[in-house]
Amino acid sequence: MVVMNFQEEILLIKSEIYPIIRKHYPKNTHREVISLYDLITFAILAHLHFNGVYKHAYRVLIEEMKLFPKIRYNKLTERLNRHEKLLLLAQEELFRKHAREYVRIIDSKPVPTKELARKNRKEKRCSSEIITEKPAVGFIPSKKKFYYGYKLTCYSDGNLLALLSVDPASKHDVTVVWENFGWIVEKFTGCFLFLDKGYVSGELHEEFRRFGVVYTPVKRENQISNLEEKKFYKYLSDFRRRVETLFSKLDAFLLRPSWTVSLRGLIVRILGAILAVNLDRLYNFTGGGN
Numbered sequence: 001m002v003v004m005n006f007q008e009e010i011l012l013i014k015s016e017i018y019p020i021i022r023k024h025y026p027k028n029t030h031r032e033v034i035s036l037y038d039l040i041t042f043a044i045l046a047h048l049h050f051n052g053v054y055k056h057a058y059r060v061l062i063e064e065m066k067l068f069p070k071i072r073y074n075k076l077t078e079r080l081n082r083h084e085k086l087l088l089l090a091q092e093e094l095f096r097k098h099a100r101e102y103v104r105i106i107d108s109k110p111v112p113t114k115e116l117a118r119k120n121r122k123e124k125r126c127s128s129e130i131i132t133e134k135p136a137v138g139f140i141p142s143k144k145k146f147y148y149g150y151k152l153t154c155y156s157d158g159n160l161l162a163l164l165s166v167d168p169a170s171k172h173d174v175t176v177v178w179e180n181f182g183w184i185v186e187k188f189t190g191c192f193l194f195l196d197k198g199y200v201s202g203e204l205h206e207e208f209r210r211f212g213v214v215y216t217p218v219k220r221e222n223q224i225s226n227l228e229e230k231k232f233y234k235y236l237s238d239f240r241r242r243v244e245t246l247f248s249k250l251d252a253f254l255l256r257p258s259w260t261v262s263l264r265g266l267i268v269r270i271l272g273a274i275l276a277v278n279l280d281r282l283y284n285f286t287g288g289g290n
Contacts, residue, residue, distance in 0.1 A: 006067055017090055017275075018037055020090045021090070032071075033071050034076065039083070040083070040087070042068055043268075045057060046058075047269075048253065052255055080272075081262070081264055083268070084267055087271035091275055094279075095161075095162040095278070098282060100158065102191055103191065104191045105194045105239075106156075106199065107196060107244075108176070110140050111151065111266070113149035136168040138170055147169060148169070151168075153173070156246060158239065160278045162274065164180055166263070166267055173198040174198075193214060195215075198217075200217045250270075254269060257269060257270070
């Protein structure tokens, strides 16, 4: 029965990713022992059912259940890490296909690395670059604590999630939006763009307005002038919290991001987890409801 459930999920996942891979990588899909369709499907299942721990998924899905062609574990993870661009395209096209119109939410979440690292890992040879090189110290206002690592910025329609960027934890939210301004204008023209208080910027508001994007961060309390505004921004804040539900699901599907040893590997795992979140929202694989 379990095998049948996995087989049904594989068919549903492939029905979504097959057209995307065929469109962007038509000549490369079957060049290796495990096809690109199987490779991406394996990664999504690893996040759906094994908390993103590929080694556990490999043992169950490939060695025990033989649901995918046999390939060395190191070769499998190496191939996955080469397809960051494909996973990014897959999440964008899946989002475009199923997202609701007109409303977009942008929000960020911390991705701590050092505090989750194995003891003395930093001192070992070939140490992890996600711990030693590019990350920085950031602050989590809700928990009133600092952390060492990255922040990932995502956009959502309130139902599905997509990655915008992964940045050092010290980078300000407004700076992230400025750096992605052209892309946001291209994709979100005609949309209401809802954000939290960390994105308040009069300059950004005016610049987006010129390009037809309604840039609407939640105002701080001392900026709200009347009861009508207060009700509107309370509604806006409540609506924006939907992305926090998606982030909670992302955390469940991405149990130990610091186990990766490169920034590319980290981004690939994040993208795999986001695809798992969205497909779970669409097909309810884990029985959590929508």
